[in-house]
Amino acid sequence: MEAQVTDARPRDRAATRQRLLEAARMLFGEYGYEQVTVRMIASAADANIALVGRYFGSKSGLFGEVLAGEPTVRAVVEGDRAGLPRRLAEYAAERMSHDPETPILRSLERSAGDPEIQALVRERLHTVVLEPIAALLGGPDAHVRARMATAVFLGIGSVRRLIGPETPSPADVDRLTAVFELCLGLETRP
Amino acid sequence: MEAQVTDARPRDRAATRQRLLEAARMLFGEYGYEQVTVRMIASAADANIALVGRYFGSKSGLFGEVLAGEPTVRAVVEGDRAGLPRRLAEYAAERMSHDPETPILRSLERSAGDPEIQALVRERLHTVVLEPIAALLGGPDAHVRARMATAVFLGIGSVRRLIGPETPSPADVDRLTAVFELCLGLETRP
DNA sequence: GCGGCTAGTAAACGAGCGTATACTCGCCGA
DNA sequence: TCGGCGAGTATACGCTCGTTTACTAGCCGC
Numbered sequence: 001m002e003a004q005v006t007d008a009r010p011r012d013r014a015a016t017r018q019r020l021l022e023a024a025r026m027l028f029g030e031y032g033y034e035q036v037t038v039r040m041i042a043s044a045a046d047a048n049i050a051l052v053g054r055y056f057g058s059k060s061g062l063f064g065e066v067l068a069g070e071p072t073v074r075a076v077v078e079g080d081r082a083g084l085p086r087r088l089a090e091y092a093a094e095r096m097s098h099d100p101e102t103p104i105l106r107s108l109e110r111s112a113g114d115p116e117i118q119a120l121v122r123e124r125l126h127t128v129v130l131e132p133i134a135a136l137l138g139g140p141d142a143h144v145r146a147r148m149a150t151a152v153f154l155g156i157g158s159v160r161r162l163i164g165p166e167t168p169s170p171a172d173v174d175r176l177t178a179v180f181e182l183c184l185g186l187e188t189r190p
Numbered sequence: 191m192e193a194q195v196t197d198a199r200p201r202d203r204a205a206t207r208q209r210l211l212e213a214a215r216m217l218f219g220e221y222g223y224e225q226v227t228v229r230m231i232a233s234a235a236d237a238n239i240a241l242v243g244r245y246f247g248s249k250s251g252l253f254g255e256v257l258a259g260e261p262t263v264r265a266v267v268e269g270d271r272a273g274l275p276r277r278l279a280e281y282a283a284e285r286m287s288h289d290p291e292t293p294i295l296r297s298l299e300r301s302a303g304d305p306e307i308q309a310l311v312r313e314r315l316h317t318v319v320l321e322p323i324a325a326l327l328g329g330p331d332a333h334v335r336a337r338m339a340t341a342v343f344l345g346i347g348s349v350r351r352l353i354g355p356e357t358p359s360p361a362d363v364d365r366l367t368a369v370f371e372l373c374l375g376l377e378t379r380p
Numbered sequence: 381g382c383g384g385c386t387a388g389t390a391a392a393c394g395a396g397c398g399t400a401t402a403c404t405c406g407c408c409g410a
Numbered sequence: 411t412c413g414g415c416g417a418g419t420a421t422a423c424g425c426t427c428g429t430t431t432a433c434t435a436g437c438c439g440c
Binding site: 227228240242 | 426427428429430431435436437
């Protein structure tokens with residue numbers, strides 16, 4: 001008999017749903033929307049393919065729920081205005097060296113084929129990153145400056161993905177801080 | 191009879207090959223490798239699908255030839271060291287507002303699924319952008335600084351693609367120049 | 381004038397995708 | 411004890427993808 005305790009999971013709808021959501025978060029973050037198949041997600045979550053459709057309606061529905069559930073960079077954006085460049089730089093430096101634990105930003109760089117997904121991503125980037133930064137900045141061209149900082153932020157992710165991670169030195173973080181200050185128009189030099 | 195002169199093209203292997211190459215260059219640049227199908231390319235080139243396989247071996251072979259045939263940003267990178275930030279800024283500003291005529295850079299941002307394509311893109315980015323900039327800079331951490339500038343460059347493309355084009359003001363170009371100076375460690379301030 | 385090389389064509393192949401359907405089986409209240 | 415509800419499953423459907431194969435038709439040297 002050997003007992004063969006393959007820890008038969010109890011049938012738990014909520015838990016299975018959560019496993020799918022978590023697996024999707026990881027995979028979408030790492031590979032982008034189009035590259036991830038529902039079979040990959042189901043396999044990673046150790047669940048059946050059909051459950052994706054059952055619990056989330058469709059692949060794009062699952063992606064939308066993943067996107068909506070991400071706290072994203074709120075902690076970075078929220079805070080005092082003067083410290084924003086340094087917080088952005090430290091977060092970006094984190095992204096340069098190793099995978100961040102909030103993978104959704106990476107999926108922003110990719111995932112562009114499906115117009116529905118594109119709209120989701122665009123809206124999310126707007127409301128979670130661009131608008132908060134612009135609001136914190138204030139001023140007439142706040143959006144332009146927020147946009148430039150966002151560009152630097154996304155670009156760092158692109159480069160890491162394209163040519164591999166690299167651990168930045170403290171001097172690099174300082175330089176990056178200065179770059180963000182410049183982008184945001186928050187130069188602190190006398 | 192009506193003659194029906196549907197301008198029957200002369201059968202010209204070289205010309206057809208060139209049309210396919212050109213269509214692929216446009217489409218890959220605009221949508222990235224994975225999003226473009228060989229049917230799209232053949233249709234845009236007004237050629238038969240099978241000719242892609244016949245003339246280029248495969249879709250990835252065609253992509254490789256497109257990649258190899260691009261002059262890319264050589265004109266921007268080559269030149270005096272002091273002027274590099276401004277040249278980069280002007281080129282990047284061009285990218286912010288409307289589509290550049292060398293679309294291959296955009297495909298660098300995307301196209302990540304197939305490992306073979308990823309290797310092609312990585313190698314190309316290295317030899318055409320990163321290495322020339324690092325060589326122009328010199329110094330111990332030249333690669334780190336070149337990498338940071340590349341990140342800004344790619345990020346601007348990502349943002350344009352994600353949230354639409356925006357025409358930068360001359361002041362924005364100035365700011366961008368300062369950003370590149372900072373990234374490259376070429377601060378010219380006294 | 382004509383046969384053969386070749387550019388170009390039409391159609392199909394197998395694989396993989398997202399999705400939908402019909403089913404099995406374990407648990408829980410009556 | 412047992413009937414049914416629902417979580418989980420196996421499988422198939424329709425589609426599109428990259429690729430391949432068998433074919434058609436025009437030009438060029440003889």
